[in-house]
Amino acid sequence: MYKPTNKLVFVDDTRQRIELYSPTKMPEAGSFLWNKQMMVQFNCRGYAVGQFMQPEPSKYAYAPNLEAKTFMQPEHAYYANHPGRFFYIKDEDTGEVFSAPFAPAKMSLDYFCFSAGQHDISWHIEALNISVKITVSLSESDAIEMWELTVSNLDSKARNVSIYPYFTVGYMSWMNQSADFLPELNAIVATCISPYQKVEEYFERTNLKDKTYLIADTKPTSWCCNQKVFEGNSDVSFPEGIKAETLEQINSLYEVPAAVMQYQESFKAKQSKSYRFLFGPAEHNQQIADIRDKYFGTSNLFEQEKHNYEQYIKQSSGPINIESGDTVFDQFVNYWLPRQVFYHGDVNRLTTDPQTRNYLQDNLGMSYISPQTARQAFITALSQQNQTGEMPDGILIHPDASLKYINQVPHTDHCVWLPICIQAYLNETNDISLLDELVPFADNKSTQTIKQHIELALDWLVASCDERGLSYIAQGDWCDPMNMVGYKGKGVSTWLTLASAYAINTWVDVCADYQIDINLKYSFFAGFLNQAVNKHCWEGQWYSRGISDDNISFGVGDDTEGRIYLNPQSWAILSGAVSTENKAKLLAQIELQLNTPFGTMMLAPSYTKMRENVGRLTQKFPGTAENGSIYNHAAIFYAYSLFKIGEAEKAFSVMRKMLPDDNFIQRGQLPNFIPNYYRGAFYQHPRTAGRSSQLFNTGTVSWFYRCVIEGIAGLVGNKGDLLIKPQLPNQWSKLNVIRAFNGATFNVEILKTKKVSQQTVHINGNYEASNRIANITAGKTYQVQVLLPLPPELIIIMGVSGCGKSTIGRQISKQCSYKYFEADDFHSEEAIELMAQGIPLTDKQREPWIDEMCTCLETEFIKKNDCVLAYSGLRAEHREKFRQLGFNTRFVFLDVDEQQLQVRLKNRPSHFFKEELLASQFSALQRPNDESDVFVVDANHSQASVLGQIVSYIKNGEA
């Protein structure tokens, strides 16, 4: 009974496992397994949702619906009795019962551990002095769940115990459903006919796997195949079937099937017994017999198949391994992240018609893990391009596939992803031959090169603009449910215009990097698009999200809902559209309006009612999905753009918040995958904000991997060389990286030190001025040391007038030996005069004052002096300016109560600041709600306590 800590969740780095020690505190927490044919998401209580492919996604444990073969539903609900894989344990001597892992009996347990591994999931439960260990893995090649169960009598006396695996099958079909125990297979087999009505569907369905089996390795004492008979009049927590001495052997005849077996056992003292089960779909009984033979029969390949599956998952290892000291982050990056990237790229999210943008971005990720897969995917995608350059909404990757669901709605962004994703592939592989591959079109068999295909796509993007130079959005861009901005054919997307510019610029860069001829028009095009956005979409503090068919801009300051969207801001940075001045403005607004403790929201405030010139997005529940959740795919674009401008601290903060850590209960998820979103609407619905969607299909992970490689570690491929430009967050003083590239291995040690004033690289002990490792020899291991300058510290003590900034600032200066500055000393005489008259300063009037301070601090930076500044810092935009100075900048916000402060100010008559100004200060204050470098202190407490917290924060990074 191994429980290493008193924590709720333990991330075991050695065994690469994550463990949860309560079945009640995070009821939705779980993990998922998949192979090429199937995927199952298990939660810690025993519920499970599985799908397999034939070729469309299909269920083998069913919910009672006719047409539920659609995508997985976020935060899906379970019933008390479905769908699940449960094991009841009955003490035959006392009649006591519990179920493992937890549901459906939900008895209080003596011990509980749910353990998510890379290639298996296991539970260890103890109750009634019985230990139950459960492990589930998948077969590598078949759609089979492989279960192992070990039950141990922990008592020192002999006991009689019955063990009941209960695998729910559910309502399979209204046409035909039944089940029976087949002794010759030692299996329960449930059979159905998938419902249909049109005769042509019959022929399409002749090979469906309409059977579900539970095969056991050990002959059961008894069995039952009928859910109603098994549960009886009792509750599912203690079914009638279990109250009886042995299960009633009843089949299912057009009744809801279930798979229940009973093992009536005599245990000696301390004895253990083990069982194995296989659960999955099949077409006919011979298949089931073959499976039984293969796993339990003469071949007895159960262990071998388990091993094969482990090997399969090991294919997900990526080209980078990091050691930062942040265990959750390191384990995620080293194991779970490439696993999730590989899941997307290897099985294409278990669909036959992935959305084009998903397919391309998933293969951006695969460029790092399986470049051959990515290469083929780019070719497949481009072979379905139209001659006009337009990309289809989905890529058909199975001969019987057709475009379904959202892929029947026209979206306009798919072309954008081609140069972006292919750039990552080229940088990682230097496989320039890809661009010369000849590929046909969907509507023309004659071939052109990939380069030509990409340029046709870019031409299509440029052609799909209105007279202003803004890109038409049709019924959606990257944002699917933004379907009514442009459905009449006029509406345009700010984001798509910027994304087109970025895609074109990326292509220009690729051509420059790899010395490929390129028409000069492309540089012009990108500039033209950026210019159009700046002319029509800059709204003073940030960019709008678009302009609707009826010529209404949205995502703008006048909007009470959906006032600011994240994507146009991030992509204006990527595309180069934004000016330095405007960049500070929009970064400030993101901090102010979109940032939360759980990550960056995609828009805010979330819509609470339909807006007909935006569309379906506004009908989603506030804070979910595209309606203002912390939509991680959008957030990671933001992080990527931040690395592009050297905002490592902000970028890391965005990424780090994608992993649950000290807020597990609110997240409800383990750090074993990044979900497509966490609930947003942080100010509207704080009770649910931060809760995981539990859905692990997301374009986020490819970009997260790219951000780790290109951003944090900064080890970017380029023409077969490795560029070195790491960007470490403030709290990391060092980072060790192992990077595989171009057949060689690089052991990279990155260290921050005051000894250098700019990045300094040594390769195998030799100084390398270029920050580039060229002439790499495959098979060789390189020792690389990167020294990064450790910038001086700037601590800004902020807060409204009278909160105690100066006093605290001086104390800190003394205790930490930092140079002290007082913002008030930088005011012009006019400003002091105004304030003395009780007239508050405008933002404009504050500007020269800020500039004065910055100029002074720039001088100190050059001198490498650590500084502390007492400065109100009321406006987010101004705070942003101080972050640009190069210091390791941190803010301490002295948070005080307005009433309490008034009392304090009355006792300070000498100060030029009038107490009447106080209200204006509070109204001017843009609270730093979740700026990651702001430490908020409740300054209503005693000065000593406040000071102690701050000094501790400055020294240790925490109070």
Added chain:
Amino acid sequence: MYKPTNKLVFVDDTRQRIELYSPTKMPEAGSFLWNKQMMVQFNCRGYAVGQFMQPEPSKYAYAPNLEAKTFMQPEHAYYANHPGRFFYIKDEDTGEVFSAPFAPAKMSLDYFCFSAGQHDISWHIEALNISVKITVSLSESDAIEMWELTVSNLDSKARNVSIYPYFTVGYMSWMNQSADFLPELNAIVATCISPYQKVEEYFERTNLKDKTYLIADTKPTSWCCNQKVFEGNSDVSFPEGIKAETLEQINSLYEVPAAVMQYQESFKAKQSKSYRFLFGPAEHNQQIADIRDKYFGTSNLFEQEKHNYEQYIKQSSGPINIESGDTVFDQFVNYWLPRQVFYHGDVNRLTTDPQTRNYLQDNLGMSYISPQTARQAFITALSQQNQTGEMPDGILIHPDASLKYINQVPHTDHCVWLPICIQAYLNETNDISLLDELVPFADNKSTQTIKQHIELALDWLVASCDERGLSYIAQGDWCDPMNMVGYKGKGVSTWLTLASAYAINTWVDVCADYQIDINLKYSFFAGFLNQAVNKHCWEGQWYSRGISDDNISFGVGDDTEGRIYLNPQSWAILSGAVSTENKAKLLAQIELQLNTPFGTMMLAPSYTKMRENVGRLTQKFPGTAENGSIYNHAAIFYAYSLFKIGEAEKAFSVMRKMLPDDNFIQRGQLPNFIPNYYRGAFYQHPRTAGRSSQLFNTGTVSWFYRCVIEGIAGLVGNKGDLLIKPQLPNQWSKLNVIRAFNGATFNVEILKTKKVSQQTVHINGNYEASNRIANITAGKTYQVQVLLPLPPELIIIMGVSGCGKSTIGRQISKQCSYKYFEADDFHSEEAIELMAQGIPLTDKQREPWIDEMCTCLETEFIKKNDCVLAYSGLRAEHREKFRQLGFNTRFVFLDVDEQQLQVRLKNRPSHFFKEELLASQFSALQRPNDESDVFVVDANHSQASVLGQIVSYIKNGEA
């Protein structure tokens, strides 16, 4: 605490209620309520499935699926916690809890009564010395469930009790779902956006009622809107919400909503408290506020609305009321049958595109209840006919409707129902003006008369035959899933050919009856079709069901599955195709192969695997739906055809078996509706045979009503006159009928008596030779007496040689004073010789022997002598011949064990029958498994016991 008998089910005639006294023995038993906008099926345990119209069927208590807005699913399954309307009761002093009516706590109760009324459903439960009375009714005009709850402290001391209504809402939508308690409405309101993806769907859905509310008349102590929070970690049988002193007031934010309220009450000794609730869908909160005002506010119309609903259901009263002494049958015919007919006809099964055949037949039934409705329906249907005469697969009865599901699959029978259903309408109303109504076509605005429309339909039927004169089936006829017989364009339907002939003959009859000119070709056409069937489809003992595209006949003797289908046999009788000789043959085969204790199966044996030249039908589970269930719609066609040939006894037996009575537990249904089917596959799956589908949408009821009126009571309208030709089953010696017709009332007393040798009618005391009441005066009441001849009895003692026929026969003859005959006495000398040599007789050799006996018995019939005959009766076809003699014929089958009999035969050397013949007798024996007039006696017992049983049966109709 009223419980009138010790029975499980009590049919209370005075209060027109049916009551069930156990929640466990018939867990699926329930009842249904509907109004023009909605329908809800409640089962006795508190589960409920409801739908309302907007205009398509919609849910307001949801299952977790994306597209479940389809038809109701037979024998649907429930989850432990959904969907339901539950009331938890907690004794605050002891902490004990139970739930009413039963689920989800499922505690053992002191008293339980579920009571299905015409316009409400109620429960009375007692537990913990608390009485709970629950009543649910509907509003007449709104989609609202109206609930009343009365809780009484039965104790003589004061007690503290909490009462929790728990109405599950379920997973509403993946786009948006939430719920909250709104104090100003005193209601829990759950809200969602119905999922969609295409922009055009948004505009179609702007007025959807996406809110579900639970309004209370009394302010609750507390509430909870969040299913997961309410149920907590406990089981739904004792949710955590109930363990707490008061409910945690938590809303639902994109979480599964629920509607739970709590009333924390102090009860004095013997005190009662009452509460009212409204549950239903709404578009917006103002609507909910209006509803609250209307029912509980100043208007306070709750009682009034309940009364209005009662009045609405009373519109379902029909033109006939019977009193036979069979309470279940009488109550069904007088109240529940017209109620079910009215449900179909008034709300069209709550669909917007009823299948054409359903729409027409439902209005056959409405011809008796609301002729104006039927008239308009026939006009509506014909206005959607094509100019070619072809009828569409569904009739659009709402401006926004479209053809969905099965209506997108081409069926060929719809034209058939026009003359058949319109004949019933004309007979009941004499409204010949209908035929002159001018009606347009779907594809042509110019109009033609209804008569012309009907004849176009008949012309289309005749044109849609192959060169043999057999009707093409395309992808189905009446039998929807028989979709692969003719999908290649060649396959034909025996049934449809016969149905076409019957439809044409019906039209010829209508024209003759009402003196309408008709082209002589129609009589010829009908004959031509019948002739084609006799030539190509008579298979020796019965008619085939059809001939497939690949020219294979099916429903024939060589088929091991689907060997015989009921419909072609019934309709060969109706169409007049079958000869007298063949009629006896096919009736015998129906008795042998299709009859069961639960009714007549539609085909046998049920298919167990796909047959590709029959189709989807063969994939349904054996014994369900069209694959060999007791499909009541087909069975009632059979009954109707039996009345046409005077087979009253058989016909009544078929009808009577549609009502559960002494086999409630196996049926699982109350006799308050006829389901679409009972499980068949009687020989294949005896465990489930007879189980109700619980689905009350069925064309059966219109025909059942017609059979009561035209067959049993035999009071048929004709040109405004009333024809009198009742056909009473053997066990009824009299029947009182009140018949409304042509504005007059007829009090009819039908009596069987030996005093008359043919039907004798007196009207108001005057003898009426014509059996017709003409010149009816509206408003007048007529006293009608009908005397029917009581035929002599014929008791046939049957069984294999040596079973004791002769001994028993002689004893009966003595005890009952019946004339005795011995079959052996009629054998020719040759036959006796053969048998003495141990050579069994062939069927052909038995024929002259049978004829001899029949000739003899015909003479006795004329003399009105009661007879008893000792006769082996091994062959079903031969038994059929004896039934045709006119006697009140009954069989007694002496069932013996083969081994035991061999011993007995060895002790009888004098008899000419060789014991070697015994095996051949057993193999020749076609057991009368469920011929309704065969009394089976276990003849292995002592002769005295056997004789006693038989005499009791002869005298009382039961042993």
